[in-house]
Amino acid sequence: MSSNKGYYNQNADQFIAATLNVDMLELHRAFLRHLPIGSHILDAGCGSGRDALAFKQQGYEISAFDASESMARHAGKLLQQEVEVKSFNDFEEPASYRGIWACASLLHVPAIEQPAVFARLWHALKPGGVLYCSFKRGNGEREDQGRRFTDAEPEDIQLWAEGLPGLTSTDIWFTSDQRPGRDEQWLNALLFKSGQKLVSGGDSNPFLPHLCAAIHQAREIDMAVAFVKTTGLRLLLPDLLDALQTNADKSVRVRFLTSDYLDVTDPEALRLLMLLQEQGADVRIYQTEGSSFHLKAYVFAGVNNEIGEWGRAFIGSSNISRQALKHGLEWNYQVNYPGDTGFFEARQQFDRLFVDSRVCALSDAWVDSYEARRIKPTQSFEPGSTESDPPPAPTSVQQSALKALGLTREEGYQRGLVVLATGLGKTWLAAFDAKQMGARRVLFVAHREEILNQAAATFTRIQPQARIGFYQGHQRDIQVDILCASVQTLGKAEHLDRFKPQHFDYIVIDEFHHAAAPTYHRLLNYFVPSFLLGLTATPDRTDNANILALCDDNLVFESDLFAGVSGKLLVPFHYYGIFDNDVDYQSIPWRNGRFDPELLSNKLATLGRAKHALATWRLHAQKKTLAFCISTKHADFMADYFAKHSVKAAAVYASSALSRGEALEQLSDGTLDVLFSVDLFNEGVDLPTIDTVMMLRPTESKILFLQQLGRGLRKADDKSQLVVLDFVANHQSFLHKPMALMNQSMNHRELANFGRKAEQGLLDMPDGCFINYDLQFIEFLKSLDSGSLQADYRNLRDTLGRRPSLTEFYHSGTSIQDLRRQYGHWFALVAEQEADRSPIEQHLIQKHASFWQELMTTNMTKSYKMVLLEAFQELDGWQQAPSLVELAEHSWQVLQRRRMLLSDLPDDYRGQRQPPKDWLSYWKKNPIDAWCKGSFFNVEDGFFIGNLIVSENEQMAFNELVQELLDYRLATYQARARDTEVTVTPIASSPSHIELAYFPNLKIACGHFKTGRADAEEYRYLGPEFERLDTSRHFIARASGNSMNGGKEPIEDGDYLLLEVISSESAGKITGVTLAIERQDEAGDNQYLLRKVLKDDDGQYRLKANNPDYNDILVTDALREQFRTFARLKAVLDPLQMVVGQAFMREEIPALFKTAFNPGSWNSGHVVIPEAQAHVILVTLNKQGKAIDLRYHDHWIDERHFHWQTQNQTSPEGKRGKEIIQHESLGIGLHLFVRDNKLKNGKAAPFVYHGRVRYQKHEGSKPMSVNFELMD
Structure with a gap:
């Protein structure tokens, strides 16, 4: 074959030009129709890489080799991955590929060697795989223009393939050469290897990975099982939710059918299925009513543009339980199409069953009813039927946090921030605290759909009977107990307006470090809950400085990474800071804290760096490694490199062939050693078995770094520590990592000192932990010592990746006194160092220099000046001057939020809910008069006026600059206050009550519920005896007229009526019940009646009035269409109750x-x-x-x-x-x-x-x- 290799090395360009654009579509279809999307294909003798590229673009995983160095080099460029240089005689691999493509390549192998080469390729083919090969049609061997050929006929193929183990069939056909001017005939062959259709279960062949793979690939997912256990459903839920996330490329239909057979299905599992239904799944229940329901069928279908429709069904013994999916000996037979038309029979039977008369849609009402009548099985009649997890209980850290949250509310705080390290359960804490507080309506806000789904599942575990909904994308759930909302959607004004500010009594803002963004500000300023909880893993006050003000400077509880390890809640870690000497980070553009993503990806995906990573991994890694990459290209490159060097590795990302669930299962069971990921595992996923984390990319923030680190800190059996392999370099983007690890805010001098301590082994660490940085990085840290304000500013800016705020500059340890002495005010330094600031900001900094200096230096014996200014800003005072009364009242509200500042008030003012009677007079004396003594404010006609002239287009920027200095002054004031003992005055809590919508009459009430709005114009309070009412269904309306004023329970005109909305989920019986009814007569006019519904012996309904002066209404067939019942009467209320x-x-x-x-x-x-x-x-x-x-x-x-x-x-x-x-x-x-x-x-x-x-x-x-x- 050496002559062939020489020919292609010398003539590669001409050959590629002649063959690269040949139409191979039909041949590709003939091959790919036998392979599921995402299968691993080997292009053996790949030539230009033409076919491998086509397969890769259709979602298949590709490996390739060629004997010619020139051809392999070209193919590598085309595929953007490594192509090995090897001949067929050099090829020797175990069963690794689902498909092998040998197009016009085996024809260069001598005939005598063909059987051995076929055997090698066959050995590399997985069970159920297919081998394609092609030859020029003819007999014998020949030489043409310096190349040797072996031509073939069908009998030659059969001869060479004779004796291949598991060969089930061979398809052979002929095609014509597609190149212009060529008339050769080509012989094509597909050789099929017998597959394993039986999934036998147990630890060696569990069912779960097969389901995860099918879910990931399918566009139609149908499941029918006798029962569902929560333990099993949680294993499938992430992949099912991923499938339902619609995008332009893929829209997935999910249908799910289970039953109430023998009461085995968990009510909690049904609540989780309700969450799946919220995302678009169609979930139904087969009501057995004494019959049996033993189905265990999973049917998947999809369409590939190239190969058409495919299908896969599993029929067997596995219900959805952890035992059945992971460990149990369960048999499930796989039926594949093309190949077995039995697939269509299974799908048709599912279609029939899904619309059976005994099947109903899953709803909250059905689950409530099932839970009430269910008799929980005490004995297992089938594997997994009685398995369950213990009820969730807070950890020791969560218990401490819950106690602190209870105390902070007793002290009168309405907002609070909790800082918990990744892995300590922030979402669980929020769910426990909402239950602890007795919150009736909860809003959980996050920025990612994945976090919202996880939160919904967590709240379901803590409050299984709560109704949970979503407000994101096109979903608009309103009348629910717990609403999980995307800040991108709910943060818009048109959506906020659908809710009353007091609609939620408990609000959780997850990842609160994002809360400085304008969308969060709108939401925070709009809602007025009883309590707002901010959650973050931000490790220090440098990051918290700005966001803490949004929680009224109330840091309720903090537990960092070290506390989690010391408390035995997280495993110890061995951290290796590996110097990344293969990448010149200084040459990559870096703006706003981020590298140019494309250039960074190119720099990271190199053979030299991959070789360094592999050597480091082999030296330090344990058994299960999760590696974080910058891009899909980078992940594929690393997985391919590791695999080529005999490491079981794969890449997983949103569009990868491998699903997330399947990848985790393969990593857990040892099928994979290393999983290279992009974004999928940064947050919201529990990965307890991971024992090694490899960081192959820079992280933009401490949060992202800690999230990635936290993926491996969960405790698990046989896991004593986590190994962290972090590639670092002498670039400012890596400086936040030591700070994140040590939970300390450090300026550059402190980072240099950290480097010296690390070098000497003097870092203070929890037992079992150590940090080991390569010497080059330590030298970089030690070089950071600086001695000027300007250098401190630039260093902090480089560390943060953006312009620092004054509060951050203050917390970094720099002398503010030196700043004032050299520059007068903060923004003068900013203007000098930030030449590319917006023209508006530059203009404002120069124009109002004296005001900035006054804000930084004005005397503050109390906090009042800044409290007034914050109230003035919140009232939009620069644009419309507030009255003194309005300003004083809002200042009182600011003080009530910032409880630490209440110690400034006179003793007789503390603890009062409302401003005292002389509050305005007191506030005028200080700080209103104090501000008016200068030139920036004055009082005219009872209004407090700002004298600074700010145009409308400058207003937003001006407000932000003022707020930055205001936050700094309050932060420094409170820091001084913390040095002395401060007593926070508690406020007595109000008696528990419930708030219901109130309507003056039934007509207005009916119109309200038709619109589906979440709020009413008015509300009324009821006492604790009514606290179990559902605020989404119960309301209050006034009676009109005297038609029901009679009998034992008269209802007079003007009485307050407690009513419940009638819906499909809360219909119930109506006979003997007093209902609110809407009647539309023939003229189209509506009447609103209150009547008792009676049923005569002949089955005819009558609407009866209690007052004998009013006639009964007989509901005939002709009148039936005129009536619509919309509410049932629950009680006539005593007005004093409200x-x-x-x-x-x-x-x-x-x-x-x-x-x-x-x-x-x-x-x-x-x-x-x-x-x-x-x-x-x-x-x-x-x-x-x-x-x-x-x-x-x-x-x-x-x-x-x-x-x-x-x-x-x-x-x-x-x-x-x-x-x-x-x-x-x-x-x-x-x-x-x-x-x-x-x-x-x-x-x-x-x-x-x-x-x-x-x-x-x-x-x-x-x-x-x-x-x-x-x-x-």
Whole structure:
């Protein structure tokens, strides 16, 4: 063959030009129709690489070789991967390929050697594989223009292939040469190797990888199983969710059928299937009703543009349980099309069963009903039928965080930030805390769909009965208990407007380090939850400085990487910082903290670097390695290089042939040693068996670095430590890694000191951990010592990859005093160092220099100046001046959020929910007057006016500059405050209540629920006895008219009605129930009725009014279409149940008890209303101005108990005294109304209604001193 090799080396260009564009489509189709998409194909004797490229572009994994150096070099360039130089005699590989393509290459092998070469290729072919070869038709051997040929006829192929083990069939056909001017005939042959159609299960051949592979490749996925266990479904859920993520290239249909057979299916699994349904799957239930349902069928189909339709079905014994999918001895027979038309029979049977009359759609209502009637099996009748995971419980770190969150809410904080290292369970913590707080409506916000899916699954485990929905892409779930929302969608104003600001009482912002972005700001400024939790793994205050202000500077809890290792929650790590001497990073463009991605990918995907990585891996790696790459090209290159050097390696990314689930399973079971990944495993995936992490790319941030590191820190059996192989270099992009590892903010001098400590082995590490940097990187760190403001600025900018904020500059340890002395203010230094800042910013920095200097230097004995300025900014004061009243009230709100600043207030102001009566006067004296003494603000006609002139197009940039200095001043002020002991004043919590939508009449209510909006114009509160109501279904409306005013349960005009929306999921029975009904008459006019539904003996329905003056309505067939039931009556409410916490003037209170105001009796503090069986107690706490003997001793004991002193003539023996003491047995209600002062702004102050109270004890007589307890 040496003459052939010489010919192709000398004539490669001419040969390639003549053959590169030959139409091979039909031959490709004939070959590929037998191979699933993603199969590994070997192009044996690849020539120009023409065919290998076509296969690769269709989604197949390619390896190639050629005997000619010139041809291999050209093919490598075309494929952008390595092509080996070897002959057929050099080829020797185990069964590695699903397809082998030997097009016009075996024809150069002498006839006597053909059987041996066929045997070598056959040995490299996997069971079920196919070998293609082609020869020029003819007999014998010949030489033509310096090349040797072996021509063949069909009988030659059969002879050479004789004795190949497992050869099931051979297809042979002839084609004509497609090149112009050529008339040769070509002999084509496909040789088929018998496959393993039986998946036998067990540890050697588990079912799970086969399912994951099929899910990844299919466009139609049908599953029918007798039961689903949560343990098994979680194994499939990531791949199913990936499949349902629609994109332009692939739209997948998923149909899922399971049953209630023997009550084996887990309700929690059904809730997870509801999440799958939210993403577009069609999930249905076969209701057995005493019959059996033993199906275990998995049917997959797809279409390839080149080869047409393909199908694969598994029929066997595996339900969806962990045991059945991973370890159990379960047999599942594989049926493939083309090849076996039985596939269509299986699919047709599934189609019939999916629409069977006993099948219904999965819904929350069905799951609720199933869970209520289910009798959990106690004995296993089938493998996996009783398996379950223990109920989730918080870890020790999570328990500490939960305690801290409870305390912070007791102290009155409404926002808080929790910092947890990757692997410590941030999402679990949020789910536990939402349950701990008793949150009814939860909003979970993240920036990636994968995180939202994971959060939904986590919340399902903690609150399995909660209704969970999504707000992302085209999904618009609203009436749910837990809403998982994409910030990119919900952060838009048109979507926020669909919710009332108080709609959610608990909000979680995941990856809170992103919260400085404008979309997050809109969301944070819009919603007013009872509590907002920010979650991040950001390791230090340099990163937290800006985002902490968004959580009102309330860092609730922090547990870093070292704490997780020390607490035995994470495994120790051995970190190797490998100097990357094969890449010149300084030559790659680096802007805004990122390298040019294409140039970086080209620099990283080189043979020299791959060789270095392989040598390092062999020296340090353990058993299961996850490697992070910069691009798909880089991942493919590395996987190919490792595989060529006998390492079991593969690449996985969003569009890779290998699915994520299949890849993880292969890594777990030892099929793979190394998995090269792009983006798929940065966050949100649990990978406990990973024991080595290899970082083959720079990371743009500490967060990304810690996320990648955290993939291997999970604990697992037989795993004592994690090995980290991190390729670093002398470039600023690598400086955040030491800071992330040590959880420390470091300036360049501190980084240099870190380098010296690392060199001497003096780093303070948890037991079992060590950090070992190559000497070249240590020398780079030691060289970072600098001695000027300008150098400190540039170094910090290089470390962050962007312009630092003043707060970050302050936290880096640089002298701000030196900054002020040299530059006057921060932005002067910024302007000098950032020549490419926007013209608007440069103009603002110069124009308002004196204001920036004033903000940096103004005296702050208290925080008030900056609190006022923050309130002014939030009120958009630079564009529209706020009134002093508005500014003072909003400043009070800022103080309530920033609880650490409450210590600045006078003692008698602390702990108050509302601003004290003299708050405006107090705020005018300081800081309003303080700001107005300068030239930047003044007061005119009761408005606080900023004197700086800022045009509309400059406004946003100006606000950001002001906020940057404001954040710095508050950060430094609070740092000083932390040096002294600060007592945070707690605020008494309100009684638990539920907030329901309120409508003035049924017409408005009906119209509201037709629109599907999440909020109403008005809301009413109900007490704890109603807290189990579903706020998405229950509402309050006023009765109109007297048609139901009669009988034992009359409903009067104006009564408050508690109603429940009727839907397909909450229909229930209607006979004997009072319903709200919409009636549309023949003229198209709508009426809204309240009627009781009765059913006559003949089955006819009647709508009955309680008032005998109104006739019953017989619902005939002709009238049936006119009626639509939309709500059922649950109760007629006492108006007092809805006004707890509301304020009323004295003259407004009698109407609550349906009596008239009489000044003679209502000007006292104790009013008895016999007809209402009520005592009304009216209390003014501050009684200055009253006679000494009328200053009763009334006060709150705590948030639930009140001490009240009666009027002087009241005794325990008297009528009033007895009614107070015995009120419960007498059926008398005691109602407490309280106000702080008699006057407010010179006018009578209103009383706040605190609800009914219960007598506890009393002392004395004339007057009596009585202790009350607020009633639930």
